[in-house]
Amino acid sequence: SQQGEEDPQALSIQEGENATMNCSYKTSINNLQWYRQNSGRGLVHLILIRSNEREKHSGRLRVTLDTSKKSSSLLITASRAADTASYFCATDEGGSQGNLIFGKGTKLSVKP
């Protein structure tokens, strides 16, 4: 079952600009995570936000969570060419032993 759906599917920006990616999900969750994947490589965890949190920061990353709208956003500020990657949101299914379900991802291209 596909839980998270990212939007847009692809995003192309210039270095220095901000990049915003959105994720919508269907069922109630305990936590939502964002991961990054460089082309064809393994996923790397970026940030986890709990259902009782509304915003979280980590370096140039800012994540928001709106449980009433079942949506989250990932903002990358002052983007760099090295930020070029695919970004995925992942959610549990709300249960105590829920699976980690990924969306299809946003492909971000940052041009120097």
Added chain:
Amino acid sequence: EAQVTQNPRYLITVTGKKLTVTCSQNMNHEYMSWYRQDPGLGLRQIYYSMNVEVTDKGDVPEGYKVSRKEKRNFPLILESPSPNQTSLYFCASSLRGWGTVEAFFGQGTRLTVV
């Protein structure tokens, strides 16, 4: 170094020839899982395990088997591979329940079945 190790990284095989993709983690994690990644479909979970001898089906388990005899290892077995199993496979592990803490991923196994 904390890591999830998959082998092999690349594999080309023929239809029907049994194969095993190994996955090992050195973090004493309880949870392990296999995903396949296909263009336009994202990551889909194949099987997962919450502890030794405890495994369960994910979203796309058909044609795959797994076993969890030891905590650190979680091999993926394709008894009779078919071309529709050509994909990029990832193993992941997590200290405890999925979604409660970060998951660690292996570098992937690119499988081609001809």
